[in-house]
Amino acid sequence: MKVITDEPLPSKAKCAGSLKNVLDALYVLNGKWKLALIFSLMGSSKRFNEIQQEVTGISAKVLAKELKDLELNGFITRNVYPTTPVSIIYETTGYARTLRTVIGELSAWGQQHREKIKQSMRKQVDIAKA
Amino acid sequence: MKVITDEPLPSKAKCAGSLKNVLDALYVLNGKWKLALIFSLMGSSKRFNEIQQEVTGISAKVLAKELKDLELNGFITRNVYPTTPVSIIYETTGYARTLRTVIGELSAWGQQHREKIKQSMRKQVDIAKA
DNA sequence: GTTAGTACTTACCTAAAGGAAAGCGCTTAC
DNA sequence: GTAAGCGCTTTCCTTTAGGTAAGTACTAAC
Numbered sequence: 001m002k003v004i005t006d007e008p009l010p011s012k013a014k015c016a017g018s019l020k021n022v023l024d025a026l027y028v029l030n031g032k033w034k035l036a037l038i039f040s041l042m043g044s045s046k047r048f049n050e051i052q053q054e055v056t057g058i059s060a061k062v063l064a065k066e067l068k069d070l071e072l073n074g075f076i077t078r079n080v081y082p083t084t085p086v087s088i089i090y091e092t093t094g095y096a097r098t099l100r101t102v103i104g105e106l107s108a109w110g111q112q113h114r115e116k117i118k119q120s121m122r123k124q125v126d127i128a129k130a
Numbered sequence: 131m132k133v134i135t136d137e138p139l140p141s142k143a144k145c146a147g148s149l150k151n152v153l154d155a156l157y158v159l160n161g162k163w164k165l166a167l168i169f170s171l172m173g174s175s176k177r178f179n180e181i182q183q184e185v186t187g188i189s190a191k192v193l194a195k196e197l198k199d200l201e202l203n204g205f206i207t208r209n210v211y212p213t214t215p216v217s218i219i220y221e222t223t224g225y226a227r228t229l230r231t232v233i234g235e236l237s238a239w240g241q242q243h244r245e246k247i248k249q250s251m252r253k254q255v256d257i258a259k260a
Numbered sequence: 261g262t263t264a265g266t267a268c269t270t271a272c273c274t275a276a277a278g279g280a281a282a283g284c285g286c287t288t289a290c
Numbered sequence: 291g292t293a294a295g296c297g298c299t300t301t302c303c304t305t306t307a308g309g310t311a312a313g314t315a316c317t318a319a320c
Contacts, residue, residue, distance in 0.1 A: 062308060086317095
């Protein structure tokens with residue numbers, strides 16, 4: 001067991017940058033819905049109500065707010081088509097698609113995480129301390 | 131321009147699962163700090179004050195809460211060494227390390243995102259609609 | 261006229277996140 | 291004794307996220 005006491009700056013400088021990157025990414029992608037919304041629109045462009053149906057649980061207010069936010073940050077565009085009642089269709093930008101790998105990894109991780117949780121619930125916990 | 135009106139369920143069923151995965155992942159990894167803390171401890175095991183110094187901006191209260199949360203979820207372990215004043219060292223578990231790729235992607239994306247933001251601030255915005 | 265649908269907005273409210281500052285129990289150094 | 295350091299906890303407070311429900315502006319159908 002190595003008790004760290006006299007190592008003020010081992011290699012922190014080089015890691016601090018990466019840490020800042022993580023923090024920066026989380027800053028624009030925060031909240032419960034942003035990544036899910038981008039993911040939903042990456043599948044196909046959709047209109048307001050369609051999004052609300054797919055992303056179950058989101059309220060109209062929050063959805064409107066998040067869509068504005070995502071548009072301001074350049075992740076999606078809001079297209080108004082002058083059909084008889086105007087159609088408003090949201091779609092992802094190319095920039096949002098740079099998040100594809102991030103979201104892909106997150107989705108894959110989320111899947112195996114759910115599996116793990118289900119198993120540990122069956123075991124009823126005997127892992128007080130591993 | 132393709133106005134979606136008569137496509138109730140094109141391929142939603144297969145995407146809904148992935149969407150749920152994303153939501154599930156975000157559920158355990160929510161908040162400003164969790165991924166950053168895991169990332170910090172992935173670099174090297176640390177004690178309380180060391181973490182607080184590296185992850186600048188986090189308060190003692192929030193750090194204590196997040197560490198408890200991460201321990202409960204099996205991402206980190208809290209090791210108490212019976213040195214003269216007890217040393218408490220936090221380290222990541224193997225499970226936390228399954229997040230390595232996710233965090234790696236997030237960090238890489240955060241880096242290029244900051245670059246993009248810096249550029250668009252110089253240009254002073256002439257990208258009303260691309 | 262009413263009703264219905266789309267895409268929201270507005271008002272109100274609760275809960276949770278997060279921050280600042282102080283305190284606490286312990287030990288060691290002076 | 292005092293002071294300082296560690297690893298927190300406690301208290302108080304503000305901010306933010308998010309939810310519900312109602313309303314609004316438009317149009318078209320009945």
